Amino acid sequence: MTNTASILVLVFLAVTFIQSAYDKVFGWQGNVEWLKSHFANTSLLKNNVPAALGIILVLELITGVLTLVGCVQILINGERTYGFYGAVFSCITLIMLLLGQRLAKDYDGARTIAIYFVPAVLAVYWLT
Numbered sequence: 001m002t003n004t005a006s007i008l009v010l011v012f013l014a015v016t017f018i019q020s021a022y023d024k025v026f027g028w029q030g031n032v033e034w035l036k037s038h039f040a041n042t043s044l045l046k047n048n049v050p051a052a053l054g055i056i057l058v059l060e061l062i063t064g065v066l067t068l069v070g071c072v073q074i075l076i077n078g079e080r081t082y083g084f085y086g087a088v089f090s091c092i093t094l095i096m097l098l099l100g101q102r103l104a105k106d107y108d109g110a111r112t113i114a115i116y117f118v119p120a121v122l123a124v125y126w127l128t
Helices: 004-026 028-038 049-077 081-103 107-127
Strands: none
Touching (some): 004 049
């Protein structure tokens, strides 16, 4: 298999984003309350937490579906289109999350997101 690394990274990203979206859907109110306190000192997000969370949820769902479909597509016919778009959406989603952490001055949270960004960028590179 010449696509093993790509498939493994896509599975990693799919699990990451599908699980995160699942948590947001089934723990919406708890997430909103926690994020309101997390972003209380930011002018941009403090009054827009539900909308921002909704945007992130949609991005995570799109990302999760694209990366999962991308894995299947590679396995079935060797095509990389969905995987590539899933990897790109992973990067976009992570940049949005990073922006939020930086606005909240949560540098440890931002560092964690940067760690996830590395395999996402690798996936973009491998699937180009």
